[in-house]
Amino acid sequence: MTEFFQHLVNGVSVGTIYALIALGYTMVYGVLKLINFAHGDVYMVGAFSGYYLGTVGGGGQPSFIRAAYITLGAMIVCGLLGYVIERFAYRPLRDQARLTSLITAIGVSFLLEYGFQLTPWFREPVPFPPGPSPRFFPTLLDFGPAPSLEFLGVTVPKIDALGLVLALALMLLLQHIVYRTRFGTAMRAVSFDPQVAGLMGIPVNRIISMTFVLGSALAAAAGIINASSRPKIEPLFGLMSGLKAFVAAVLGGIGNVPGAMAGGLLLGVTEEYVAGYTSSSYRDAIAFAVLILVLLLRPEGLFGRATVEKV
Amino acid sequence: MRFASAMAVAALALAAAGCERKPAAPGPSPARAPTPSATAEAAGDSILIGHVASLTGDQATYGVSSDNGIKLAIAELNAKGGVKGRRLALRTYDDEGIPEKAAAAATRLAVHDQVAVLLGEVASSRSLAMAAIADGTGVPMISTASTHPRVTRDRGRTRPYVFRVCFVDPFQGAVMAKFAREHLRLAKVAVLRDVGNDYSVGLADFFVARFEELGGTIVSDQGFKAGDRDFQVQLTAIASTRPQMIYVPAYYADVALIGRQARELGIGVPLAGGDGWDSDRLFEIARGALDGSYFTDHYTHENPAPLVQRFVQRYREAYGAVPDAAAALGYDAARVAADAMSRAPDLSGPALREAIGKTKDFPGVTGRISLDASHDAVKPAVVIGIERNVGRYLTTVEP
Numbered sequence: 001m002t003e004f005f006q007h008l009v010n011g012v013s014v015g016t017i018y019a020l021i022a023l024g025y026t027m028v029y030g031v032l033k034l035i036n037f038a039h040g041d042v043y044m045v046g047a048f049s050g051y052y053l054g055t056v057g058g059g060g061q062p063s064f065i066r067a068a069y070i071t072l073g074a075m076i077v078c079g080l081l082g083y084v085i086e087r088f089a090y091r092p093l094r095d096q097a098r099l100t101s102l103i104t105a106i107g108v109s110f111l112l113e114y115g116f117q118l119t120p121w122f123r124e125p126v127p128f129p130p131g132p133s134p135r136f137f138p139t140l141l142d143f144g145p146a147p148s149l150e151f152l153g154v155t156v157p158k159i160d161a162l163g164l165v166l167a168l169a170l171m172l173l174l175q176h177i178v179y180r181t182r183f184g185t186a187m188r189a190v191s192f193d194p195q196v197a198g199l200m201g202i203p204v205n206r207i208i209s210m211t212f213v214l215g216s217a218l219a220a221a222a223g224i225i226n227a228s229s230r231p232k233i234e235p236l237f238g239l240m241s242g243l244k245a246f247v248a249a250v251l252g253g254i255g256n257v258p259g260a261m262a263g264g265l266l267l268g269v270t271e272e273y274v275a276g277y278t279s280s281s282y283r284d285a286i287a288f289a290v291l292i293l294v295l296l297l298r299p300e301g302l303f304g305r306a307t308v309e310k311v
Numbered sequence: 312m313r314f315a316s317a318m319a320v321a322a323l324a325l326a327a328a329g330c331e332r333k334p335a336a337p338g339p340s341p342a343r344a345p346t347p348s349a350t351a352e353a354a355g356d357s358i359l360i361g362h363v364a365s366l367t368g369d370q371a372t373y374g375v376s377s378d379n380g381i382k383l384a385i386a387e388l389n390a391k392g393g394v395k396g397r398r399l400a401l402r403t404y405d406d407e408g409i410p411e412k413a414a415a416a417a418t419r420l421a422v423h424d425q426v427a428v429l430l431g432e433v434a435s436s437r438s439l440a441m442a443a444i445a446d447g448t449g450v451p452m453i454s455t456a457s458t459h460p461r462v463t464r465d466r467g468r469t470r471p472y473v474f475r476v477c478f479v480d481p482f483q484g485a486v487m488a489k490f491a492r493e494h495l496r497l498a499k500v501a502v503l504r505d506v507g508n509d510y511s512v513g514l515a516d517f518f519v520a521r522f523e524e525l526g527g528t529i530v531s532d533q534g535f536k537a538g539d540r541d542f543q544v545q546l547t548a549i550a551s552t553r554p555q556m557i558y559v560p561a562y563y564a565d566v567a568l569i570g571r572q573a574r575e576l577g578i579g580v581p582l583a584g585g586d587g588w589d590s591d592r593l594f595e596i597a598r599g600a601l602d603g604s605y606f607t608d609h610y611t612h613e614n615p616a617p618l619v620q621r622f623v624q625r626y627r628e629a630y631g632a633v634p635d636a637a638a639a640l641g642y643d644a645a646r647v648a649a650d651a652m653s654r655a656p657d658l659s660g661p662a663l664r665e666a667i668g669k670t671k672d673f674p675g676v677t678g679r680i681s682l683d684a685s686h687d688a689v690k691p692a693v694v695i696g697i698e699r700n701v702g703r704y705l706t707t708v709e710p
Contacts, residue, residue: 003547003548003550006576007544007547010543010547011544013543132367132368133371134369136595136596148576148577150577155575155577226540230540230541230568232540232568234538237540271544272543275548276544276547276548279534280534280535280544280548281536283536283544284536
């Protein structure tokens, strides 16, 4: 029984990361009907931004203030990156066939992955690009000799618990933005029909940019949360997480914000249970098995609404 | 799977190499002409040695250390007048820790640069990718630290051009099994292996076989894949079977993360592993999480033998670090190659191969090196224990 709950705890901690990344996929799909395959790499850039912010100038003592500064800093860096990607890679192609943007997204993904693997152009104050060797994320918070909480034999690493709290707070904030603010209303209008929204006086370009900024900032937060408990980062680590988050978004119903959160958590927990009770070698296969099942049985996802494509 | 794809790439690379050669080359005879190539002669009369190493990537410290060890050996040999009156020159290519790139680098060294001998790799999966090229091009290859049996053996037959200066995994796995069973008196051990890595899978298998033979039980056998960063699911499954030790035959970066996550999950039992643990980065990342754990290794810098202490001191002077096993084996591999060159009648592939195969009682810093009929070195292994985030020599196990 302890094992069952331990797997649940682990699954939730992995699932929140998928959920945070999946939100970016789903929001962009909502407004642009584009699968932004570079999103997993934005998550990677988020972790690296944290690494650079944390190591530049020799770093410092672990503290909450430092952790907050690094998390916010990485979110800002990635928000800007999201803006730049949209402005220069996707906007010029918005009137082209949708496939063009999709292929561009894959191109941007490769640019980030392999760009970060180049040998450093400069080494001071920090080597950039980082190159293919893994880097080790600085410790943001030091929990001393007892890094974990324990309830009835179930161990919860404090850093994971904190990550979960932060992730849930960010999701609630996003929920508030999307459903309770003028920007959110505009975003939903653009997602419903960009042309009509434009006719109603909504600045469509600005809304789309903001959507990218928001999604990328969430991915950066996911990167920081994940890297502070699993400190090995390298330029390709966003690839698999990105793909799994995409599956999570499809599972929840792509384009649906609460769906992405539920999909991420569900995928994390499913993965954990199947890997824990059968064989851990199946772990990466599970996400894709889930994708196939969803596409076969309920293509609109758990929370999505079936729509008829007009041809 | 990875091995298969590496072989496919190797085959492609060979095909490409075949095109580069003179189209008039008669029949399927091995590539290299018996006379030393004109380019090597023209290049300032020095003997070129090729080295393939993971200078960057997931296992960067292996490549950097073995390259440093080889450079030190070559500098010492050149200071003594080189080999056959000619200086030795080293050319190293980075493979980023990717078997396909190791194969490409080996092909480039053998065919384009026409090196006399190939040194490397540390990791078995990359040495396996290079081995076919050494055999195909007829350039002798000495693997520094690859312990998987298949590196020198191909379908029951010894590879003619591939040698190694380290022990093999059936021995290494048995050493830890014996240590766990007889020294630590453990009965229940769990295994966590990298299922995509030839070295990890092989070593785990040999450990399991020997441990069960000695009357122990393997309570759980879990796998992960290279690049995984989250091991909680495997560790939780392992913890529920209450093992007394977890055997993790993997490379240092993964091991350190596994150690940390095990402690976070409240798993206090020791971890154990093989020579893949030996890297300064292990301790840097683990930050004490591996205290109380053990691993088998090729050598210890604490060995008081004058040969070893002289090497440690010179390495320290040159690089400001204590040499790890990869550095020591690189140093030994280069010296074994030079020794064979001085004994061989000429520097052609077949002559050099013959001479390397006859290496006997060569005084290496990792022990006396004698190559047996299967081209492996028969050498003792040491067991290192980790205390306060530092590796300490515990015992030596003879073959």
